[in-house]
Amino acid sequence: MAQQQSMRDEPGTLREYETIFILRPDTQNDAISQVNQRIRGVIEQAGGKLLKLDNWGKRKLAYEIKKELKGIYLYWQYLGSSGLVQELERNLRMLDSVVRYYTTIVDADIDPNARPSELTDETFAAAATTGPDEEEIATGAAAARGFGDEDEDFDEFDIAAEEEALRKAAQEPTEDKDHKPE
Numbered sequence: 001m002a003q004q005q006s007m008r009d010e011p012g013t014l015r016e017y018e019t020i021f022i023l024r025p026d027t028q029n030d031a032i033s034q035v036n037q038r039i040r041g042v043i044e045q046a047g048g049k050l051l052k053l054d055n056w057g058k059r060k061l062a063y064e065i066k067k068e069l070k071g072i073y074l075y076w077q078y079l080g081s082s083g084l085v086q087e088l089e090r091n092l093r094m095l096d097s098v099v100r101y102y103t104t105i106v107d108a109d110i111d112p113n114a115r116p117s118e119l120t121d122e123t124f125a126a127a128a129t130t131g132p133d134e135e136e137i138a139t140g141a142a143a144a145r146g147f148g149d150e151d152e153d154f155d156e157f158d159i160a161a162e163e164e165a166l167r168k169a170a171q172e173p174t175e176d177k178d179h180k181p182e
Contacts, residue, residue, distance in 0.1 A: 013109040014048065014079040021092055021101035022071035025058050025133075031097055032072065033128035038095075039076065040124070042088050048080030052118045055126070058133035066099045072130050079112050 023032065036053065043050050056073035065071070078084075085103050092101045 012111070014081060014112050015108045016051075016077070016079055016106040016110050016115070017085060017103055018106055019076045019078075019085075019088065019101060019103040021074055021076075022061070022065070022099050023074065023097045024066075024068055024099055025070040025072060027072055027097045027130075029128050029130065032074075032130065033125075035095060035097060036074070036124065036128055038091060039088065042091050043078050043080060043084065046080055046084040046087060048078050048084050049112050049115070050076070050078045050117060050119050051115060052077040053124060053127045055128070055130055057131050060134070068099055070133065071099055074127065077106075079110055079115060 023035065027035075032055070040050060052075070054075040056075060058070055058072050061069055061071050089101060089103065092098045
């Protein structure tokens with residue numbers, strides 16, 4: 001792909017973009033990894049620089065999109081030329097697992113050498129893993145999948161002990177200065 005450059009951009013600079021896209025909630029981790037590899041390839045092939053990638057997890061959508069009530073949110077922050085967004089969104093349209101995407105321009109005329117990338121191979125691999133959503137945590141399905149085992153040492157509420165303490169408090173006489181026994 002030939003790199004398009006806007007006449008408004010300073011020579012040697014790129015624009016900073018943020019793209020958020022939503023995948024179907026039943027997308028497996030290996031499919032998420034394939035989507036991430038494809039998007040990374042598009043950015044690098046167009047001469048862009050990937051700054052940050054984050055998997056926000058499975059969340060409830062504000063409204064139904066393509067018969068889905070939940071989706072897996074992925075956040076991308078990158079530098080690129082003006083034509084990069086068109087190519088990136090063209091690739092997202094072709095993927096069946098993508099239900100929605102949105103790109104915004106953050107800043108223009110950015111020196112690519114001045115912006116360090118927060119992305120490492122470990123964070124790129126971790127972005128393909130989606131943890132449990134709120135509903136799975138509430139129903140206990142997350143524990144069955146192996147998530148949430150570290151929070152098992154919480155104190156449970158003892159109803160019998162609470163009732164006994166209330167009963168004892170009710171039996172003890174209270175002293176009232178204004179009330180005198182007859």
